[in-house]
Amino acid sequence: MKMTQIRKYEELFFRVVMFLATSLILFSLCMIIYSILKYGLPAVSWSMISQLPKGGFYFGKEGGILNAILGSLYLAIGATIIAFLIGFPVSLFINIHMYKFRKLVSSIRFMLDVMWGIPSIVYGAFGFSVMLFLGMRSSLLAGMLTVTLFIIPVMIRSIDEVMKTVPVGLLESALSLGSTKSEISYKVYFKQCISGITTAMLLSFGRAIGDAASVLFTTGYTDNLPTSLTQPTATLPLAIFFQLSSPIEEVKQRAYASAVILTVIILIISLVSRVSSRSYHKHKIK
Amino acid sequence: MVIALAFSMLLPILLGIGLYLKSAPLLKDQSLFQILFSTSWKPLSGHFGLAPFIISSLWVTIIALILAGPICLLSAIHLTQYAKPIVLRIMHPVIDILAGIPSVIFGVWGVLVIVPWVGDFIGPIFDKQITGYSILSGGIVLAVMIIPFILNILIEVFRTIPEELTEVTLSLGATRWMVIKHVLLKKAFPGIVSAFSLGLSRAFGETIAVLMVVGNVTQIPTGALQPGYPLPALIANNYGEMLSIPMYDSALMLAALVLLVIVILFNVVSRWLIHRLEKNIG
Numbered sequence: 001m002k003m004t005q006i007r008k009y010e011e012l013f014f015r016v017v018m019f020l021a022t023s024l025i026l027f028s029l030c031m032i033i034y035s036i037l038k039y040g041l042p043a044v045s046w047s048m049i050s051q052l053p054k055g056g057f058y059f060g061k062e063g064g065i066l067n068a069i070l071g072s073l074y075l076a077i078g079a080t081i082i083a084f085l086i087g088f089p090v091s092l093f094i095n096i097h098m099y100k101f102r103k104l105v106s107s108i109r110f111m112l113d114v115m116w117g118i119p120s121i122v123y124g125a126f127g128f129s130v131m132l133f134l135g136m137r138s139s140l141l142a143g144m145l146t147v148t149l150f151i152i153p154v155m156i157r158s159i160d161e162v163m164k165t166v167p168v169g170l171l172e173s174a175l176s177l178g179s180t181k182s183e184i185s186y187k188v189y190f191k192q193c194i195s196g197i198t199t200a201m202l203l204s205f206g207r208a209i210g211d212a213a214s215v216l217f218t219t220g221y222t223d224n225l226p227t228s229l230t231q232p233t234a235t236l237p238l239a240i241f242f243q244l245s246s247p248i249e250e251v252k253q254r255a256y257a258s259a260v261i262l263t264v265i266i267l268i269i270s271l272v273s274r275v276s277s278r279s280y281h282k283h284k285i286k
Numbered sequence: 287m288v289i290a291l292a293f294s295m296l297l298p299i300l301l302g303i304g305l306y307l308k309s310a311p312l313l314k315d316q317s318l319f320q321i322l323f324s325t326s327w328k329p330l331s332g333h334f335g336l337a338p339f340i341i342s343s344l345w346v347t348i349i350a351l352i353l354a355g356p357i358c359l360l361s362a363i364h365l366t367q368y369a370k371p372i373v374l375r376i377m378h379p380v381i382d383i384l385a386g387i388p389s390v391i392f393g394v395w396g397v398l399v400i401v402p403w404v405g406d407f408i409g410p411i412f413d414k415q416i417t418g419y420s421i422l423s424g425g426i427v428l429a430v431m432i433i434p435f436i437l438n439i440l441i442e443v444f445r446t447i448p449e450e451l452t453e454v455t456l457s458l459g460a461t462r463w464m465v466i467k468h469v470l471l472k473k474a475f476p477g478i479v480s481a482f483s484l485g486l487s488r489a490f491g492e493t494i495a496v497l498m499v500v501g502n503v504t505q506i507p508t509g510a511l512q513p514g515y516p517l518p519a520l521i522a523n524n525y526g527e528m529l530s531i532p533m534y535d536s537a538l539m540l541a542a543l544v545l546l547v548i549v550i551l552f553n554v555v556s557r558w559l560i561h562r563l564e565k566n567i568g
Contacts, residue, residue, distance in 0.1 A: 007461055007463070007464065008461070010463060011461055011462065011463035014360075014463055015364075015368060015463075017360055018360040018361065018363055018364035018368065019364060020360075021356070021357045021358075021360035021361040021364065022360075022361040022364050022365065022369070022373070022377065024357060024361075025357065025361055025377070025380065025381075025384070025433055025437070026376070026377070026380055028384075028430050028433075029380050029383060029384050031395075031399070032387065032391070032392070032395045032430070035395055035398050035399050036391060036394060036395060036398075039398055086290045086293070086294065087290075087294075089290050089291075090290045090291045090294055093288070093290075093291055094291070106561070108291075108295065110557055110558075110561060111295055111298070112294070113553070113557050114298065114550060114553045114554055114557060115294075115297060115298055117484065117487055117488065117491075117549060117550075117552075117553040118298065118301070118491070118546060118549055118550065118553075119488075119490070119491020119492065119493065119518060119545060119546075119549060120491075120493065121491065121493040121518045121521055121522060121542065121545070122301060122305070122491065122542050122545055122546045122549075123301070124521075124522075125305065125521055125538065125539055125542035126300075126301045126304050126305055126542070128525065129304050129305065129307075129308045129535075129539060130304060149297060152294055152297070153294070156294060203386075206386050207386075209388070210386070210387070210388025210389070210390070210391070211388065211389070212388070212389065212390045212493070212494040213389075213493035213494055213518065213522055216494075216522055216525065217525050237388055237389075237390040237494065240390050240391075240393075240394060241390055241393070241494060241498070244393075244394060244397060244498070255394065256394065256398075259390070259391055259394045262388060262390070262391060263387070263391055266383075266386055266387060266388060266391075267383070269386070270379070270382060270383050270386055274379065
């Protein structure tokens with residue numbers, strides 16, 4: 001066989017393998033969603049979503065996981081709002097005020113990327129030790145703050161990525177017209193980035209609602225709905241986790257059903273963020 | 287703004303100090319060396335050897351990387367060099383959704399699909415009666431979890447390689463595959479290494495999904511089909527009882543500190559490589 005022939009076959013071989021690799025990734029996502037739905041959907045019922053767990057729920061009696069669904073939402077919404085309040089000014093600051101200090105900004109970004117990589121269980125352990133130090137009990141507030149720490153790097157970096165795409169000319173022309181940096185921040189950059197900010201918030205929210213390791217120590221678990229920030233709260237990932245470790249088949253079924261609920265929430269978030277990043281182009285200058 | 291920035295910058299240091307303060311009592315009692323390399327874990331008699339957990343973590347992480355690495359590399363080359371734009375348009379949301387799925391969902395999937403599969407198919411191949419709750423199951427689940435992260439970075443890495451390089455080589459009469467094999471892979475090598483080490487650090491810290499499928503038996507695993515007990519699982523599983531046994535909480539916080547240090551180390555090195563790569567090209 002000629003050399004060129006061999007090369008051709010080699011290329012063909014690798015093209016097939018590469019195609020298979022890509023298909024395998026697509027396939028594994030489909031398989032995950034399929035198997036969750038297959039096992040979970042039969043067990044999903046309205047009472048699951050709308051009721052609190054009644055006595056003996058974890059032994060297969062009646063009730064639902066409304067406490068976990070709402071608890072997760074409270075926790076994730078609270079954490080996202082706090083993280084936004086901290087993260088948004090930071091990203092504005094490094095993009096507008098520190099505009100001249102390129103090196104410093106890039107090392108800040110570097111630090112944030114590193115923080116993004118810290119495992120959530122470490123944040124959980126840290127939150128727990130701080131909680132003990134302050135003499136707090138496990139509560140919604142403690143969980144919220146821990147999750148906030150965990151999603152701040154995500155929040156800052158994703159807003160920052162959007163702000164990086166704002167043309168520098170816009171900043172310069174606004175400055176030359178005599179506007180202050182704060183005016184630029186909130187009147188120009190905010191409008192330019194609003195869709196990106198929504199996406200960043202949804203991304204952080206998704207991470208907040210799905211994470212189990214950081215709330216394991218800090219929010220506790222309860223069958224009731226929290227009525228104040230100092231009460232323990234149930235969360236959806238933990239509800240799945242606890243129900244799945246039960247030996248009773250009925251309860252395991254509910255874990256699958258809860259997994260369906262969480263998956264649906266995540267898919268909705270992903271869908272909304274996809275739509276939101278396409279719309280809101282009204283103020284956008286390209 | 288400044289306060290918020292300072293606070294976020296100090297966060298990793300705060301994490302380190304907080305965990306160190308909590309683990310200090312144990313470190314005063316026993317040397318760090320002794321704890322990290324001792325294999326005996328008997329909290330009741332004050333033996334806190336972390337070695338079984340660290341070795342389990344390494345096993346799971348390395349298996350995940352061996353499985354995910356080649357798939358990501360091949361797929362990244364496919365997506366950036368060969369695929370039509372429509373394929374990339376399909377794969378982008380796939381990668382995003384895969385990255386967004388909570389780890390507990392991966393855990394449920396692992397329990398439902400991977401664990402029985404490993405128990406029923408892989409076990410008999412090696413003539414072993416196993417439940418399927420093993421290091422291999424943990425590795426497989428982890429591999430799927432870290433694919434989106436590695437793939438995302440690899441795609442970026444291949445994109446930063448200038449188009450001219452490919453064009454020049456092609457004009458010399460090379461085939462597309464030869465360009466990839468001889469030019470792109472060499473040029474992208476630091477990026478590939480750092481993508482893998484980022485994936486590694488992510489795999490190392492992953493908790494719930496691994497905890498659910500890996501079996502959690504305190505022993506030094508000698509094969510992939512045995513159950514293991516990774517470091518994050520240790521922390522997550524024992525938080526309930528750690529206040530009742532002396533030094534237990536210190537040991538667990540030390541485990542968290544070890545985790546933090548390892549992950550930060552890997553992150554810093556690999557991010558630094560990527561930053562340098564981007565600077566060289568851009």
